[in-house]
């Protein structure tokens with residue numbers, strides 16, 4: 163799109179643009195020439211191949227090599243993509259949680275494969291690494307096994323379990339969200355009714371008034387749910403009564419935990435926690451693994467897709483023959499360690515979160531001597547530090563957070579002389595960077611599989627298999 167030479171792209175200008183791709187947040191991107199400049203206009207809600215009328219809201223002051231970024235609000239789709247579908251949620255555009263829900267699922271999968279392939283191709287050490295098709299989520303909706311709600315008032319003053327709207331402090335009601343497993347919505351609705359009956363007030367971080375901040379729910383494959391109620395204050399005399407009433411109203415509730423987080427900022431949980439009702443943890447089956455999760459353990463969002471990735475790691479490991487030692491770095495609740503335990507003499511699982519470690523260790527302590535879980539040793543602490551103490555390993559599994567591995571971790575992996583490294587990642591850019599570093603240390607990548615762990619969102623998971631030269 164070219165604007166007349168004397169015009170410029172200013173906030174408030176409305177124009178029709180043609181979208182040719184999506185940005186990393188899943189918003190449409192159109193190239194716009196205005197005056198002497200080139201602009202990359204981001205239009206949330208517009209799809210590749212569509213023409214859209216959009217109103218410019220913000221123009222970046224920072225220039226990139228060819229021009230500047232600008233953001234516009236979608237006003238009207240002028241030419242509709244044949245891949246556009248009706249999202250099942252009326253709040254899809256306002257909420258921003260699943261920006262791809264208006265795009266045909268096959269197109270989402272192809273785009274996600276492309277994201278991974280592009281990040282990999284950008285590293286010269288990985289130039290010829292094959293990237294397979296993106297493995298779909300068996301359930302494109304209703305797949306999310308955990309939910310985090312903010313407790314507060316929406317813009318109509320209604321008390322809700324919701325989420326913050328993008329770049330704002332407005333709370334959106336999440337009661338109709340189609341992404342979570344059905345058991346979560348059922349428990350959230352029953353809980354909200356009880357919170358109103360008990361006159362529980364939302365915690366106000368500035369004034370330090372009220373009580374409840376967040377609610378975190380985890381569902382397992384049997385439809386049971388673990389509830390964590392995070393308050394800003396410690397004293398909650400009626401907490402146990404409310405938890406009992408919730409369990410009576412909702413048989414899916416397995417346990418209710420009270421976590422206290424009085425700190426300012428974005429941390430979800432505090433360190434102090436006690437049980438209000440039932441069990442303080444929940445067991446789940448993820449592919450070949452049975453795991454136990456506490457409220458603060460990391461848990462994979464999509465059980466079925468994570469299970470498929472775990473299966474693929476086990477299949478690759480089985481090709482190694484005899485396995486003496488496996489290291490599962492960034493182990494979380496130990497799902498991958500437990501999936502690999504039947505194949506190995508010993509599995510060392512390294513995890514820095516003490517609460518997740520304690521839950522996993524208590525679970526493993528219940529294993530009988532013949533149980534493969536008895537071969538898993540959980541170590542609490544930093545991966546880079548503990549890898550250096552392991553000595554050697556046939557197989558190293560890496561599953562770090564978005565930032566990827568520290569360079570010291572990559573060096574320590576190479577020092578273990580593994581025959582196979584299985585690197586499961588939620589960020590193609592840090593994955594590609596770390597795989598290039600491994601390749602330079604004599605550990606080249608042989609293939610990559612993307613997985614659609616978070617369907618309808620711009621996120622993609624990928625498993626890289628790295629084998630010794």
Ligand SMILES: C[S@@+](CC[C@H](N)C(=O)[O-])C[C@H]1O[C@@H](n2cnc3c(N)ncnc32)[C@H](O)[C@@H]1O
Nearest residue numbers: 460492493494513514515543544545561562563
């Ligand atoms: C993406 S999760 C992976 C969990 C697990 N592999 C699974 O499949 O559920 C990353 C985990 O790494 C842990 N972690 C992050 N940085 C770490 C570090 N430097 N050392 C040890 N663990 C770390 C986090 O606490 C989190 O549990």
